[in-house]
Amino acid sequence: DAGVIQSPRHEVTEMGQEVTLRCKPISGHDYLFWYRQTMMRGLELLIYFNNNVPIDDSGMPEDRFSAKMPNASFSTLKIQPSEPRDSAVYFCASAPGARNEQFFGPGTRLTVL
Amino acid sequence: GEDVEQSLFLSVREGDSSVINCTYTDSSSTYLYWYKQEPGAGLQLLTYIFSNMDMKQDQRLTVLLNKKDKHLSLRIADTQTGDSAIYFCAERNRDDKIIFGKGTRLHILP
Numbered sequence: 001d002a003g004v005i006q007s008p009r010h011e012v013t014e015m016g017q018e019v020t021l022r023c024k025p026i027s028g029h030d031y032l033f034w035y036r037q038t039m040m041r042g043l044e045l046l047i048y049f050n051n052n053v054p055i056d057d058s059g060m061p062e063d064r065f066s067a068k069m070p071n072a073s074f075s076t077l078k079i080q081p082s083e084p085r086d087s088a089v090y091f092c093a094s095a096p097g098a099r100n101e102q103f104f105g106p107g108t109r110l111t112v113l
Numbered sequence: 114g115e116d117v118e119q120s121l122f123l124s125v126r127e128g129d130s131s132v133i134n135c136t137y138t139d140s141s142s143t144y145l146y147w148y149k150q151e152p153g154a155g156l157q158l159l160t161y162i163f164s165n166m167d168m169k170q171d172q173r174l175t176v177l178l179n180k181k182d183k184h185l186s187l188r189i190a191d192t193q194t195g196d197s198a199i200y201f202c203a204e205r206n207r208d209d210k211i212i213f214g215k216g217t218r219l220h221i222l223p
Binding site for chain 1: 144153154155156157158161201205209210211213214215216
């Protein structure tokens with residue numbers, strides 16, 4: 001298996017633009033997590049899905065952020081409109097079960113100018 | 114609320130032992146983890162310890178858990194340049210949510 005795949009690896013955009021980050025979890029994993037990593041706040045859980053259903057989105061910063069999982073092999077995290085303070089590395093992770101190890105993707109480094 | 118604290122930086126000479134420390138607040142944590150993040154990559158699980166254990170050894174890695182003090186440490190023996198990374202402490206809380214620390218950046222001196 002190729003592991004968790006994220007695209008793009010790097011994204012540079014201007015303030016106000018819409019940004020869509022993509023994730024393909026490991027096949028057979030029922031859980032998918034979106035994290036954000038910054039120097040100031042460390043690693044924060046934004047939202048996670050179980051069997052494509054959002055379970056806990058309490059970490060989503062505000063209404064500008066939305067996440068979807070239309071099927072078991074694809075998820076998106078969208079920011080609209082983007083702001084400079086959204087600049088961070090966004091990680092997607094997947095796990096076979098709630099109590100199993102999470103496998104992380106390589107991350108998307110987002111820069112909002 | 115729940116919190117996991119760890120120092121941000123550690124410098125160690127190559128060949129010495131590295132000890133990375135972590136404290137957590139949730140006394141009902143079931144598992145505690147150490148993840149490693151190499152430059153430009155995601156986090157990878159390094160090792161974990163169940164909360165009813167006080168020590169776990171895996172080759173060069175030793176994890177010590179003091180549940181009374183809510184203190185977790187990771188010791189890396191004979192530190193190599195390839196150990197240079199960010200190490201994250203994490204706990205699994207009673208709601209099965211994993212709470213991560215901010216990470217300790219380990220720098221290896223020649």
